[in-house]
Amino acid sequence: MNEIQFKLDVFEGPLDLLLHLISKHQLNIHDIEITKLLEQYLLYIDTARQQNLELAGEFLEMAARLVYIKAASLLPKPEEAEKAKRDLQGTLIEYALAQAAARQLREHFIADDIFIRKPVRLPRQQQAYRLRHSPDRLAETFVQIGRERMKGQLLSDKITDTVTQARTVSVISKVVFILRKLWNGDSVAVASLYEGVSDRSARVATFLAVLELTRSGRIRLNEENTMLTICQKKGR
Amino acid sequence: MPEEKSFSAMAEAILFAAGEPVETSRIAQALGVPDREVSGIVAQLEQRYAEADSALQILHLENAWQLGTKQEFAPVIRTAMETRRMQPLSNAAMETLTIIAYNQPVSKGFIERVRGIDSSSIVNSLVDKGLAEEAGRIDVPGHPIGYRTTDLFLRVFGLHSLEELPDPHPAEQSEIFTGELTEQDVPS
Amino acid sequence: MPEEKSFSAMAEAILFAAGEPVETSRIAQALGVPDREVSGIVAQLEQRYAEADSALQILHLENAWQLGTKQEFAPVIRTAMETRRMQPLSNAAMETLTIIAYNQPVSKGFIERVRGIDSSSIVNSLVDKGLAEEAGRIDVPGHPIGYRTTDLFLRVFGLHSLEELPDPHPAEQSEIFTGELTEQDVPS
Numbered sequence: 230m231n232e233i234q235f236k237l238d239v240f241e242g243p244l245d246l247l248l249h250l251i252s253k254h255q256l257n258i259h260d261i262e263i264t265k266l267l268e269q270y271l272l273y274i275d276t277a278r279q280q281n282l283e284l285a286g287e288f289l290e291m292a293a294r295l296v297y298i299k300a301a302s303l304l305p306k307p308e309e310a311e312k313a314k315r316d317l318q319g320t321l322i323e324y325a326l327a328q329a330a331a332r333q334l335r336e337h338f339i340a341d342d343i344f345i346r347k348p349v350r351l352p353r354q355q356q357a358y359r360l361r362h363s364p365d366r367l368a369e370t371f372v373q374i375g376r377e378r379m380k381g382q383l384l385s386d387k388i389t390d391t392v393t394q395a396r397t398v399s400v401i402s403k404v405v406f407i408l409r410k411l412w413n414g415d416s417v418a419v420a421s422l423y424e425g426v427s428d429r430s431a432r433v434a435t436f437l438a439v440l441e442l443t444r445s446g447r448i449r450l451n452e453e454n455t456m457l458t459i460c461q462k463k464g465r
Numbered sequence: 466m467p468e469e470k471s472f473s474a475m476a477e478a479i480l481f482a483a484g485e486p487v488e489t490s491r492i493a494q495a496l497g498v499p500d501r502e503v504s505g506i507v508a509q510l511e512q513r514y515a516e517a518d519s520a521l522q523i524l525h526l527e528n529a530w531q532l533g534t535k536q537e538f539a540p541v542i543r544t545a546m547e548t549r550r551m552q553p554l555s556n557a558a559m560e561t562l563t564i565i566a567y568n569q570p571v572s573k574g575f576i577e578r579v580r581g582i583d584s585s586s587i588v589n590s591l592v593d594k595g596l597a598e599e600a601g602r603i604d605v606p607g608h609p610i611g612y613r614t615t616d617l618f619l620r621v622f623g624l625h626s627l628e629e630l631p632d633p634h635p636a637e638q639s640e641i642f643t644g645e646l647t648e649q650d651v652p653s
Numbered sequence: 654m655p656e657e658k659s660f661s662a663m664a665e666a667i668l669f670a671a672g673e674p675v676e677t678s679r680i681a682q683a684l685g686v687p688d689r690e691v692s693g694i695v696a697q698l699e700q701r702y703a704e705a706d707s708a709l710q711i712l713h714l715e716n717a718w719q720l721g722t723k724q725e726f727a728p729v730i731r732t733a734m735e736t737r738r739m740q741p742l743s744n745a746a747m748e749t750l751t752i753i754a755y756n757q758p759v760s761k762g763f764i765e766r767v768r769g770i771d772s773s774s775i776v777n778s779l780v781d782k783g784l785a786e787e788a789g790r791i792d793v794p795g796h797p798i799g800y801r802t803t804d805l806f807l808r809v810f811g812l813h814s815l816e817e818l819p820d821p822h823p824a825e826q827s828e829i830f831t832g833e834l835t836e837q838d839v840p841s
Contacts, residue, residue: 241745242770287770320769327767331744331751333819337810340739342727343712344482345719345808348672349534349542357595357617360553364622364631370563371633373790378579379567470725471706478708478726479733484672487733495733517705518659520666537658538666545667545675545683556789582780582787582798 243291244324246273251321258321263302263314267295289437297433403431403438411448411459419455472496473509477532486529503530561587562596566618566630570600570611588612596621660684661697665720674717674804691718714807715814739782739809749775750784754806754818758788758799776800784809 240246250269251258274292277284298317301310371379410417422435439457442448448457475496480487492507493500507530511523520538524531534542554562561584564576576584591597592612600613614627624630663684668675680695681688695718699711708726712719722730731738742750749772752764764772779785780800788801802815812818 241748242768244769285770291769320766323767324769327748327752327755330755330819331747334751334754334810335742335747337812337819338741339724339809339811340741341805341809342724342738343710343721343808344478344727344730345712345721346481346669346672347484349670358554358621360621362554362622364624364629366559367563367566367622368631368633370559371567373796374560374563374579375796376633379564380579470708470729474706474708475726475729478722478730481709481720481722482730483734491733495729513705513707517701518662519701520658520662521669532669534666534669538663541658541663541683542666542670545671545679557787560790580798582777 242285243288244321245328246270246288247291247321248325248328258318258325261314261318263295263299267292267299270295289441290434293430293433293437296437297430300433403434404442407435407438407442407448407457408459411457416451416456416458419450419457422457471509472498472502472506473513476503476506476530477510480523480530480532486524486526486531488529490528492530557584557587558591562591562614562618565591565597565612566614566627569613569627570603572603572605572609572611574607574609576612659697660686660690660694661701664691664694664718665698668711668718668720672720674712674714674719676717680718712808713813714804717804719804721808745772745775746779750779750802750806753779753785753800754802754815757801757815758791760791760793760797760799762795762797 240249247266247270250256250266250273251261254265254269256262256266270292274284274288277288294313294317298310298313301307301313304310407417407422410422419439422439423432426432426435439448439450443450446460448459450457476492479492479495489500489503492503496503496506498506507523507525513519514521514523520534522533522535524533557580560580561576564579565571565588568575573585573588576588588597592599595615595617597612597618598615600611602608603611619625619627664680667680667683677688677691680691684691684694686694695711695713701707702709702711708722710721710723712721727738730736745768748768749764752767753759753776756763761773761776764776776785780787783803783805785800785806786803788799790796791799807813807815
């Protein structure tokens with residue numbers, strides 16, 4: 230593994246890592262070789278894990294996304310894979326542009342070298358509000374905020390985004406899901422994990438989660454790969 | 466060549482940026498000169514302001530110096546500042562005010578939870594504008610200060626009482642009602 | 654005789670007192686002149702600052718004007734005020750700020766989608782630094798809060814307006830954007 234000399238903490242996120250891999254291996258961003266990219270990406274994840282680095286969940290989600298594209302491309306009808314690949318390429322190009330713009334903007338940085346003044350306080354400055362508004366403005370604003378939010382109990386932005394974007398399901402959430410099922414020592418049929426899960430990214434995440442847990446020795450598969458049990462902690 | 470920055474310009478920079486009065490010793494230290502030279506340096510600056518067509522002047526207070534505008538410019542400044550007060554409420558302020566209006570009394574913490582961002586300074590500015598006011602402490606953990614709307618708030622929005630607050634989108638109410646009941650079936 | 658107060662001195666008084674950027678129309682209103690005359694009046698002031706031994710300069714931001722110190726006085730001001738220079742921004746902060754600058758107003762969700770990683774705390778810290786601010790809610794599902802850049806952002810990057818934001822230049826992209834350069838040859 231010595232040939233991979235990643236500076237592991239320098240990547241801003243999975244997209245940053247992917248762009249690094251693409252340029253390092255001279256892949257064409259407009260027609261990415263998914264197999265090669267996935268291989269390199271997983272190598273990175275492994276290296277990070279060996280060094281006990283905490284990786285953000287987004288890195289694993291991206292792994293799931295790449296695995297999905299690769300798996301789907303092996304199917305007889307690879308249109309789905311093509312579309313997913315194009316989406317990924319679009320995301321990468323957009324991010325590369327943002328990075329280029331950020332680099333250029335940075336050249337203009339002069340910090341806070343120009344000083345300004347605080348406003349002078351006039352004696353009567355704290356004056357009562359004098360404009361008039363229709364009460365409808367309050368109702369409109371209420372609607373803008375949203376009824377759920379108004380009760381102060383929403384659902385962070387993040388959750389809303391997930392709902393509206395149908396994002397990739399996180400592997401970590403599936404890891405948690407599986408561990409919960411196995412908590413009391415029962416064994417669970419692998420197939421049952423997929424019951425009622427029709428969303429593809431959720432299925433991929435489940436698959437990766439099982440892989441991850443078996444690899445790290447947290448759970449064990451029986452010989453037929455059909456049943457899961459949790460590994461008892463052994464004294465070392 | 467005026468490449469070299471003069472002491473009086475350096476003093477001007479310090480006084481301008483500080484806003485408040487600056488002690489003689491502080492100026493002296495920054496310029497790297499003895500304290501007693503400061504008044505001479507400031508005098509040069511003062512003279513420039515007097516000769517040039519400038520609106521600024523130096524105020525000497527006790528052992529400190531401050532930059533200000535000449536007295537005779539007060540009216541034009543006031544006119545310019547008055548127009549600023551006519552600025553309508555920002556979206557953030559309108560939103561904060563709406564949250565207070567429909568939930569009063571509410572704490573700053575509650576408002577922050579609803580908006581998803583610290584809104585403390587917005588609440589303060591609503592209080593300054595007379596649209597919101599403190600309403601004692603609320604009986605929730607931590608006993609934070611509660612805020613409510615004022616009579617001025619009612620006048621600004623042409624309301625006679627809080628009961629007249631408009632009902633947001635009554636049309637959608639029924640669906641939301643049914644939707645909510647099922648969502649609440651979560652074991653606590 | 655300088656009995657009559659000049660327009661440029663009046664403008665100076667207003668800008669000094671306001672501290673923050675003042676829109677052209679507000680200056681025009683206070684001076685009682687048409688909007689189009691303001692830039693000429695400010696130019697006179699600017700010239701006085703350039704010629705005289707002054708530490709001040711006029712900043713032109715979007716459609717507004719602001720008084721500030723000349724950059725070369727920063728060290729002496731910092732010594733006097735005992736403040737530190739703003740640290741260069743991290744790559745993550747630069748990326749986030751750039752996405753906000755070029756797409757404003759944008760939600761945190763949008764930024765996260767572009768960067769591929771949760772950027773909420775970075776946005777909050779940009780708001781804390783005064784480089785970004787809320788800009789009302791955006792009309793997309795969930796009505797998230799939008800963010801935009803501030804006047805401080807313009808000052809920190811030496812820009813007069815958002816239109817001066819650099820075009821990400823093709824050379825930067827060539828490694829990745831092979832063969833796409835022709836598309837950029839769009840006549841303006």
